[in-house]
Amino acid sequence: MPNVTIHPTGEVIYLEPEETVLSGLYKAGYAYTIGCRRGGCAICKVDCRAGTFTYNRPIADTVITAEERTDGTCLSCRAVPDGDITIEMRDGNVRLVNPFLRQINDKARQRAEALARAQADMAGATTKE
Amino acid sequence: MGVMRLGYAHVRVTDMAEAKDHYANTMGLYETLSDVSPEGANRTFYKAWDEWDHHSVVLEEGGVGLVKYGWKVQYESDIDDIERKAQTFGVTVERMSKGENPEIGDGIRFTTPSDHVFEVYHDATLIGTEVGTHNPDAFPRHLVGVGVPALDHSLITAEDPGMMDRFLTEVFDFYATERVQTSLDDDADIIATWMTSNNQIHQLAVLAGPQGKLHHFAFRLGDWTEVGRAADLFSMDDVPIDVGPTRHGITRGQTVYFFDPSGNRNEVFAGGYLAYPDRPVSVWTPEKLGKGVFYHARELNDAFTSVLT
Ligand code: FES
Ligand SMILES: [Fe+2]
Numbered sequence: 556m557p558n559v560t561i562h563p564t565g566e567v568i569y570l571e572p573e574e575t576v577l578s579g580l581y582k583a584g585y586a587y588t589i590g591c592r593r594g595g596c597a598i599c600k601v602d603c604r605a606g607t608f609t610y611n612r613p614i615a616d617t618v619i620t621a622e623e624r625t626d627g628t629c630l631s632c633r634a635v636p637d638g639d640i641t642i643e644m645r646d647g648n649v650r651l652v653n654p655f656l657r658q659i660n661d662k663a664r665q666r667a668e669a670l671a672r673a674q675a676d677m678a679g680a681t682t683k684e
Numbered sequence: 685m686g687v688m689r690l691g692y693a694h695v696r697v698t699d700m701a702e703a704k705d706h707y708a709n710t711m712g713l714y715e716t717l718s719d720v721s722p723e724g725a726n727r728t729f730y731k732a733w734d735e736w737d738h739h740s741v742v743l744e745e746g747g748v749g750l751v752k753y754g755w756k757v758q759y760e761s762d763i764d765d766i767e768r769k770a771q772t773f774g775v776t777v778e779r780m781s782k783g784e785n786p787e788i789g790d791g792i793r794f795t796t797p798s799d800h801v802f803e804v805y806h807d808a809t810l811i812g813t814e815v816g817t818h819n820p821d822a823f824p825r826h827l828v829g830v831g832v833p834a835l836d837h838s839l840i841t842a843e844d845p846g847m848m849d850r851f852l853t854e855v856f857d858f859y860a861t862e863r864v865q866t867s868l869d870d871d872a873d874i875i876a877t878w879m880t881s882n883n884q885i886h887q888l889a890v891l892a893g894p895q896g897k898l899h900h901f902a903f904r905l906g907d908w909t910e911v912g913r914a915a916d917l918f919s920m921d922d923v924p925i926d927v928g929p930t931r932h933g934i935t936r937g938q939t940v941y942f943f944d945p946s947g948n949r950n951e952v953f954a955g956g957y958l959a960y961p962d963r964p965v966s967v968w969t970p971e972k973l974g975k976g977v978f979y980h981a982r983e984l985n986d987a988f989t990s991v992l993t
Pocket of ligand 2: 837838839900902951953
């Protein structure tokens with residue numbers, strides 16, 4: 556019954572009655588970052604830009620805060636649209652799967668930049684002489 | 685000997701009816717008690733078939749994630765010993781009395797540096813198993829679903845896993861069997877640690893991440909075949925599988941990660957080698973962490989470090 560429109564690409568996905576946003580999108584062949592599919596891990600949040608939805612189970616306050624209940628945050632694995640809705644995905648195409656390597660890379664870059672700065676300073680000091 | 689094992693995992697579930705269906709009918713735990721907590725929450729207590737104490741899993745309705753863990757010590761005096769060591773570490777310890785947890789005796793309670801609540805106790809009501817202790821058969825004939833024999837271990841997250849490594853070493857007399865470190869240098873940071881008090885490959889593992897969170901708690905299985913059969917049952921019961929069946933490079937255990945109906949991650953875990961305190965610690969570095977966690981895919985999925993309750 557309800558249609559889910561994905562902003563900004565404009566794809567429209569048709570959902571069966573009582574179907575959650577997550578289930579509808581996956582059944583339509585889409586994939587995005589999800590975890591437990593059971594409302595516990597908070598990873599599947601999208602933004603609802605138009606229309607309303609209802610959660611089909613109680614959602615823990617640790618998963619959706621009081622503020623998020625009114626700011627358009629939509630926990631997609633438990634959200635059933637009341638009618639047509641428009642959503643915007645939160646995750647981009649880049650998927651970070653090993654943050655520890657990322658941290659090490661960050662530090663390496665900072666070290667290299669610091670070294671380059673130090674060398675530039677030394678070169679500056681030499682030319683002044 | 686101090687801490688013998690992870691005695692119980694007490695977790696929150698959003699819907700008790702769905703949770704009971706999962707833990708009783710899919711996992712095959714035995715319900716030993718259902719009650720209402722002093723705060724008014726529905727609770728259900730379970731034990732697995734090869735466990736003799738009153739319970740090893742407690743479900744409490746309302747929210748998700750961990751309430752607390754119970755650690756069972758061998759001697760009454762171990763409680764005082766751990767209390768002293770925790771205080772020396774700088775942790776505030778409170779006494780808990782018999783009956784605060786149904787069928788659990790006197791003990792202590794404290795919040796770890798990782799913001800998880802631990803209880804330490806010596807007495808639990810002995811229920812025994814169906815096969816008994818007199819000329820026992822190999823297993824109960826009418827197991828339900830996966831029919832797990834026991835709770836095995838848990839993985840939690842903490843902002844400073846190195847601190848938790850020290851805490852568990854100094855307070856629980858645990859030792860690390862494997863670690864993930866930023867490098868092989870002496871001053872490397874600990875990203876994750878697998879710790880135990882005995883020959884079990886790990887009783888508690890700690891991974892870098894937010895404070896106070898649950899990554900998973902695991903049930904023991906015998907071998908690959910049982911792990912594969914568990915995964916089949918998860919498909920039959922529409923249990924969301926996170927990863928597996930596969931092997932962990934770390935611990936060498938065979939595994940399926942999956943989610944309960946509230947989104948708490950569970951695991952079934954088989955194998956793992958025998959741990960000894962004098963065995964040199966296996967060290968993994970971040971570029972091989974994918975292989976360390978999922979030995980066959982050799983890549984972390986995006987849920988591994990971010991999906992927690
Ligand atoms: S996938 Fe875990 S809360 Fe939706
Ligand atoms: Fe595990």
